[in-house]
Amino acid sequence: MSPVRIRTLQSTDAEALLAFEMDNREWFERFIDARDAAFYTVLGVTDHITAYLSGFTAGTWHPFVLEDVDGKIVGRANLKGIDMSERSAEVGYRIAQSACGRGLATLAVRHLIQEAQLHWNLKQLVANVYAGNMGSAKVLERCGFLIEPLSRQETTEHEYRFDLSI
Ligand SMILES: CC(C)(COP(=O)(O)OP(=O)(O)OC[C@H]1O[C@@H](n2cnc3c(N)ncnc32)[C@H](O)[C@@H]1OP(=O)(O)O)[C@@H](O)C(=O)NCCC(=O)NCCS
Numbered sequence: 403m404s405p406v407r408i409r410t411l412q413s414t415d416a417e418a419l420l421a422f423e424m425d426n427r428e429w430f431e432r433f434i435d436a437r438d439a440a441f442y443t444v445l446g447v448t449d450h451i452t453a454y455l456s457g458f459t460a461g462t463w464h465p466f467v468l469e470d471v472d473g474k475i476v477g478r479a480n481l482k483g484i485d486m487s488e489r490s491a492e493v494g495y496r497i498a499q500s501a502c503g504r505g506l507a508t509l510a511v512r513h514l515i516q517e518a519q520l521h522w523n524l525k526q527l528v529a530n531v532y533a534g535n536m537g538s539a540k541v542l543e544r545c546g547f548l549i550e551p552l553s554r555q556e557t558t559e560h561e562y563r564f565d566l567s568i
Pocket residue numbers: 429430433434495496497498501502503504505506507508509529530531532535536537538540541
């Protein structure tokens with residue numbers, strides 16, 4: 403496998419990010435909520451990046467991309483809804499269909515845990531996974547997340563919550 407690096411999203415990523423999202427739109431929509439059609443334009447993605455980077459500046463969001471040696475984006479990973487008083491955040495990630503099965507999501511989630519700890523000093527991470535997304539559940543369990551007991555699940559029966567105490 404060619405090396406992949408993980409770095410913070412930047413304002414110059416619009417073109418590469420649009421290509422990644424468009425190439426994998428149908429793949430992602432099998433597992434996670436669809437985005438608005440307006441997202442899939444240069445303007446839509448530029449606005450999206452601006453919003454994510456504002457969140458980064460405000461300390462509520464840390465967006466990362468996984469980039470191959472050619473500068474192609476092959477995955478994304480985010481710390482979302484960072485709450486400094488609760489010292490918690492949610493993790494989110496998506497990997498290009500062509501790059502799946504090589505451990506990239508595991509690499510990305512481990513990176514999120516490390517950043518949550520070292521950069522943000524968080525103590526709790528959560529993830530929400532739709533039932534049937536066995537690959538995602540496997541990644542989380544491999545990274546130490548535990549599925550919340552059904553009695554404590556706040557979400558619908560189609561979605562499960564995973565937790566990690568750091
Ligand atoms: C889920 C996803 C992130 C996994 O990415 P990935 O880079 O392939 O993940 P990894 O290679 O680190 O690990 C996936 C593991 O799940 C396994 N797996 C994948 N699909 C599976 C399935 N249907 N049933 C059981 N195991 C499965 C893989 O074999 C692999 O395990 P292994 O390393 O022991 O072989 C990727 O498929 C994706 O982006 N899906 C669409 C978006 C999404 O679902 N995001 C997560 C939202 S919670």
